[in-house]
Amino acid sequence: MEDSIGVPRRFTGQLLDAAVRYAEERHWDVVPGSWLETGASGVPRCSCGSAGCGAPGAHPIRPDWTARGSVSAPAVRRMWQTHPESSVLLPTGRTFDAVDVSEDAGCLALARMERMDLPLGPVLGAPGRRLLFFVLPGAAAKVPDLLRRLGRPPESLDLSVLGEGGWVVAPPTRTVPGGCAQWARRPTPANRWLPDAAELLSQLAYACGREAAAARAR
Template structure:
């Protein structure tokens, strides 16, 4: 059974399971008009899972770009996405920020608290993901990442004091 993360009252985004990744990448490109590109994946070697990048000390196994120019190569074409994932169906799905959305990245606990509060306030929730590193990413309008430091300062916080990362153009 496929797990899902609720992102709005009418839409669901599946978590990334190997058998569903190609279909998910195509759906992101086709239905959401998001640019996608395949990243690294997990490989089983000698009974343990390792990142396809080959680095035994990889900080984000199976969840990072495999090449430097990935964002420039990302595509919004479902046909091209299908072709890319046919070559490596276990590849993770990379979504470049700064095009159709930016992302606000916070620790998992803070993200869950924010989601609960937004739900109580009856706000419409947009896409939200959880990373392998126990972080929550809120997808927001493009350009929002550039405004975050001033918004945080306006609330009386120095941006460096919060474990919050704004991901915009080029991330």
């Protein structure tokens, strides 16, 4: 069976189940976001109705969204009652920040960090071929200075941090036609305690620097 916009009910149930798990198991605030609808042409479009939407199916739908996040399972279930197809958004700057790099740089950094047995939290594969490394809150304020100390001017790297006022799109949200947000490293009991951004930044900056050098050489 499908709902009125062609989304299988099985999938909308998965969205709610995931949202509840994030709230209950990780104590992450959860917020419902926009979703993809199938138009008359059969092409998915964002529920917000904007033809030029920059994040189809992957952004907040209410101006007061920052005040609506909850870690209460009953509250999460109520939020998804009206639109069970809503994307699952996790606000940043509360229980975690997220260091955002390209997928290529992130995969290189991740492989190096795993070989070095560095502490790692969850790592999210996000829209636009990005990897997001979950770290302790407060990273957004200190990462630019940490990069300068490493000799890596922040403006020279494709690296940013999502902190207060930002959000990430959590699996199994559909973000583009045929795609879903995915975990590169799933949340598990073993990575419940997040690393400080400083513990990962050297490897992330190195990988982003390699990517920037390769781009200049082309």
